[in-house]
Amino acid sequence: MSKILVIGAGGQLGQCLKVVAERREITEIVFPAEQDANILDEAGLNDLLAREQPAFVINCAAYTAVDKAEDEVDLAKAINETGAAYLASACLVNGATLVHVSTDFVFEGNDVKLLKEEDEAKPINVYGVTKLDGEKAVATTLPAHFIIRTSWLYSEYANNFVKTMLKLGAERDELNIIADQVGTPTYAIDLANAIFDIITSSSTAYGVYHYSNEGVTSWFDFAKAIFDISETVVKVNPIPGSAYPTKATRPAFSVMDKSKIKNTFNIEIPYWRDSLVECIKQINK
Template sequence: MKRILVTGANGQLGSEIKELAGNYPNFEFIFTDIADFPLDKEQEITSNFKAIQPDIVINCAAYTAVDKAETDSVVADAINHLAIATLATLCHDSGAKLVHVSTDYVFDGTSPVAYKEDDQPNPKSVYGVTKLAGEIACLKNCPESIIIRTAWVYSEFGNNFVKTMLRLMSERDSLNVVNDQVGSPTYAADLAQVILTILDSNKWEPGIYHYSNEGEISWFDFAVAIKENAQKSCIVRGIPASNYPTPAERPAYSLLDKSKIKTVYGIEPIDYSVSLKIMMKRLGSE
């Protein structure tokens, strides 16, 4: 039986992997989070890894407070970069497989077409810089790793855009939402299923992959879809990002080309609108 160490197990993606774990009796899952597997402490990473002796590591943990990272760069780098370098070395030295989750923020958002895995990264935020450094360290220290870049992650677990919109739509008569940043949302449950499908396939093709749900929309479009699904009366207005300045610069265009993961692993991403309905139905039934 393969032993799988999941870091960041209480986050959106880790929580969705927990939900699916029972469907994979051939795997033994060890779920850890910051309390028992802190990624900002190198010695603890090493000692915990050696105690668990995993066959596979799914690294869902990350410093994801994008704006806060602009002034908290040391901690962001420790978690998103240095910890990954350590994990990758430990995996390589022990023969364990590593799946590391990364982000569309490694790109600058100026491409006119969906980003492919080998397109030149050019992050514009501290978060993006530290995540790219983590990717580089991962592939340097453990070339046999799989990295999955994703974008706009949401789930019924944790804090995210969908849950924030639902709360604000219940509190306000109108909302302004950025309409000139384009991408595709990712339901964490779908990404969790993709990762477990890869691990269960007995086919290990190292490298970088892109995954999100299908669709090309703005945050405004996403908010409107949320409003319609929840049947809210709140008025949603589109505004340019320049009217909503944030400490960290967001990519204006971060659509990910998923051709590679479709071809190599036969993954067929679901349209964002379908997954959003599933998530909101699950959220409403809790």
């Protein structure tokens, strides 16, 4: 199989790619340490790709602190846009295809309808703006690219909503969770599998794709499911987003249409609750 290089290997998705690569016996894959694959070091990225000569590069490096991005605009822009442009350029020079991970937050999320890849992207926070600019930088720099937008990513690794809820559920008797923001949780192990499916397909159907688990839920119902599956006894109250103001505005409805990725790569996508059961099983191990 063609050689794969993972940028941002230490993060949640990077760790999931490592696990899935082992399960699928993908051996031609390199997970460089952060200091050896700094997304903001243009010369370093070029050297790394020249040395490793990968056929595919997976970019998991991103600034994802949605609220902090409102204050750290320059840093978010540097990592999500400039870094993506550097990496796309290094891929172009070294003949690699780039799989670049993006987000549902590129959408405004005001309409209750499934979001298609060609729908207008109108981000309503700094994080979304920088991720959309990163997508544009990749698309204009490198023809050989797959941009995969995902949503509500969680796993047994790193910090995420599922692990936060399990921690809070163990500490408190009652929690208030936002009920009027609707989307789809995505198990990062499932996303990792989808990325490898795309790579192993040898397809050149480049462009933007949507991937999340199947189904629709709110943060409130997601939290309820976490406590139900983990048998955590805690009272959960639904609240409107307006009762819990955050620095960054979130899309109210960001459920993505996944027919394109399913039809193009013949990918079967698990239902969100089934994947959540699997993740909690792994956490309990």
